[in-house]
Amino acid sequence: MSEQRNSPWVLDTRELGRRPGLSRKLARDVEVQVPLGVEGVIAVPKGAHVELDVLLESVVEGVLVSGTAAAPVAGECARCLDPISADDHDVEVEFTELFAYPDSITEETTDSDEVFRLVDDKVDLEPVVRDAIVLALPAAPLCREDCPGLCPECGGRWADLGPDHRHETIDPRWAALTERFRPDRDA
Structure with missing residues (x-):
């Protein structure tokens, strides 16, 4: 869980009350404090904003979090070495993750790194969104598809x-x- 309990990445799920079937939609705009990706190659730069559209669903084993994250990216074209501007390029990802309740069967039967856990009825979306964005970034970014290099x-x-x-x-x-x-x- 993020060191900051009031981090914009941390969502409170107490409103769902551990009753399967309840859900809640949230939209958030979160400022990136640490670049997401590899700076100089391709990344969501520090200070950029990630737009989150999230659905929290209470299920028997925990809270299922699904949604989208969109953010601008900046870097360098792999062919011509021109800068890729955050104004012109962005990344949008979908994610779905289960956050297990403490003392649930899921928590008892999985390793700590296999499934996220609810801590004090809160979910920390930062590692989920970071992993989804980093995996969606191209290994060889291009300023445009037909860049001649x-x-x-x-x-x-x-x-x-x-x-x-x-x-x-x-x-x-x-x-x-x-x-x-x-x-x-x-x-």
Whole structure:
């Protein structure tokens, strides 16, 4: 559970009263305190806001939490190395997680890292949302789907270089002959 009991990620479930069948919808806007992802590659940056739309459902074994989380992402394009702006790109994920009641059969029959637990009738959504977002982020983010990338010879952006851009490559086996018959060579 988050160190802060009044963290915006922590939701109170006492209103459900451990009566299976009761549910409650919540919408929250939570500011990210620690980047979600790998900064410099792709992440939800610190200070960005995650929009949560959550349904809390009381079930026999605990509280089933399902919903969506949407947030802007920032990083660097894997092809052209241009920045990916948080204004232009975002991630939206769905999540469903059971938070087991203390002393429930689910709590007794699972390891502590297999299922989340309710602590003082509260659920902490931060690890659930963090895991869902990080897993949804691309391993090789692109500024746009058709990004042409960089020229491997000079490092210029293909988008700026134009279709006629090329580098003359000489087979190393012929390089000595090229040097010998160069027109500007002293005789």
